[in-house]
Amino acid sequence: MSINYNERIPNNVDLGEDRQLQRALEHWQPKYIDWWKDMGPEGFQSQDVYLRTAVSVDPQGWAQFGYVKMPDYRWGIFLTPSDENRLVNFGDHKGDKAWTEVPGEYRSILRRIITVQGDTEPASVEQQRFLGATAPSLYDMRNLFQVNVEEGRHLWAMVYLLHKYFGRDGREEGEALLERRSGDENHPRILGAFNEKTPDWLSFFFFTFITDRDGKYQLAALAESGFDPLSRTCKFMLTEEAHHLFVGETGIARVLQRTAEVAKQIGSEDPDALRKAGVIDFQTVQKYLNFHYSVTLDLYGAEISTNAANYYTMGLKGRFEETKIDDDHQLKGDTYPVPIRSNGGIGIEQVPALTAMNERLRDDYVVDVQKGVDRWNKMLEKTGVRARMTLAHKCFNRRVGRFDIDQPDIDHFSPDGRAIPESEWTKMHTEWLPTHEDHAYVASLMGAVNEPGKIANWIAPPRVGIDGKPALDFEYIRFD
């Protein structure tokens, strides 16, 4: 299949001049489209969707709005413009010129890092593929599809790196990215959270608020990389990731706002009364938050990790906002506090900072999530209800690292960070995490609202629309 590169694939990597890359993509692109049609949004491949497409990296070019059928979306390849003077900013190679080619000794590690990141992108599209059928409004449906096509573009971005810099091995990894399937027993996606289901819109909003935020922190750490093409690719992806976080944060805020409005109307915050009124009770929202948050904390890996230390020392993956941190950026003698089991509770252990890279990134992430939760609470306070959302302790419901509850002889922890016996966990976990019944209730609310101007009862309308359009009274999806 021949492709008119610059028209079909907007790019700033001289794709039209790069025969080798063209050949690789000629092979991969049809498979990608097949994957998209097979695993992308179910039932909405032929609708016109009001989407944002990036056609260049300058501020005016990367947000072009218009109606597009999703399979015709112009998935582009963009890197932020290069800075010839950029250096490796941390680790053993600190002060060297940033690498424009893959250093031979780090080849397989870098390929693995890129593959793991790349694998999350199609995974989330697969997880979300049935949600179009139950969107609470056209605005929300459009946002879902925008998130989906951009995750698709992020896959392209990673595949570009694999094709361009890793030869045959890279091409094979590129193919494998299209072959794994989220939740498939035999051929699952690489990371746990990306094999969980996204069965309803509350899950979707939490996924974009909580799990896409992990994406933000991982991308930000990779944007510090000494391997310049990876750094520049991730930097551009971060600008798109922001929209996904927005969809999540405002999605939950609108759910809470609606519940609060109804609570005021009926004069009760009782879960049963709120459910009777057709909205999602505060407790259920809190349970979803606990679940998504704890599952996503696992994505950062074990508290102490030699791999993470190596990535840093090698200059491959930095800390969040590495260059803004005031230290020697090598951390040889430094320590970092990580949580540890102690005297029937949680204590603090000072460990070499290099081995605590995962924990450090997790902590940065926690601060960011907390700010979003604080903004929800501010809104709840304004509406006059008593309910507030709280972030569980970071050792709650973990399955990776020191607090993995599946390991023998490990205590459970309550959301407020108390060590609890197995018996209390068994009794209480249904109060902390969504049950089948909770899922069934949320599922019962999901019904398609596909008319401009209308919105489902369980969620408040957005404050502003997309691209200056009306929030609700606009045909973000055309059905004819």
Added chain:
Amino acid sequence: MEGSTVTAELMRQHLIDPEVCIRCNTCEEVCPEKAITHNDVNYAIDFAKCTMKGDCLPPCPTGAIDSFRKVARAWTVEEQFGWDSLPPDSEIVLESAGPVPEDVEKITGVATEGAGGATLPPWSAAHPYINLYTPDHPAEATVVGNMRLTAEGASTDIHHIVLDFGNAAFPYLEGQSIGILPPGTDAKGRPHHVRLYSVASPREGERPGYNNLAITVKRIAEDNDGNPVTGVASSYLCDLDKGDTVRVTGPFGTSYLMPNHAGANLLMICTGTGSAPMRAMTERRRRKWARGAAEAGGSMALFFGARTKDELPYFGPLQKLPDAFIDVQLAFSREPGQDKEYVQDRMRARADAVARLLKDDNTFVYICGHKRMEDGVSAAFEDICRANGLDWKELRDQLRRTGRYHVETYY
């Protein structure tokens, strides 16, 4: 600019809505001026650094960045950090600088004689701001357009001049005037007198959404007796280049305003540059009409006189207006090969239509142009009324009392 003495020098400040912003840092990354910064709570824009280039607008995922406020004093970054929500526009009201200057009063007094002095505005007119800028504190406008309206060979030179007010608030309505302060001094070393020009553009701007307005200026080349002279202000204005700055006072005028209610009819009679307010009102209605707005309703008739086609300002655009939108009647007094015709002759030719409008309580009459037209127009009204069982003098007084009769004529 601080304190209660602020008149109207409101500035437009670019801000970020903290209730919509998700603190994603995209704007801070993309701003070429490094004008955007943040603390643990909020993102903020440094007014001194922001050039309003707008690079931050498209990448913002939320629309929070698309926030602007009119302010008397710019909010500091520290103040923005403390916000839970955006403040409203400046609470400092646009305040008149005091009584309208004597010279302006004198000019408007003479101009409105034909209506029997100052009259009431239409009941549904918008509230006008007046005298926001004075000779001591004029607004500085930039010329963004200067186009000759009359044909190249025509004996009169009339210009359509567009002035942009940048960050300065200059709210105006169709039918209002602005003062122009020509630079330099007269022969006796005194500053030149202010000259008044009717605004020729609708309130939302010559270019919609921009802080600009248009005026219609005829280059004065002879006095009323036909002796050659050089009009100080008119020559100054007609010779302006794009990018030049002009000192402006006003706006002025509280009664020659258009009605805003649905179904109001406009009967407009003008000559030469007296077409400026008619053009403003017509354009206001035309834009609404193009959007299909219901309140645009009500019929419009325009009787417009000039010596020849080539000397009639806005001749081209007028030809494009559909009959269903406006009844345009042009009269030419010196068109070669045609009989002399004045606006009053056109009115008589359309006596039925004029009478129908006069009998409608929803009709508002506007007259603007050279003093010479007044007597002829009055006579035409008298004739038309007599033939239709109306008493013009009585009707005129009633129109005047109800804010429906407006005259601005000049020598």
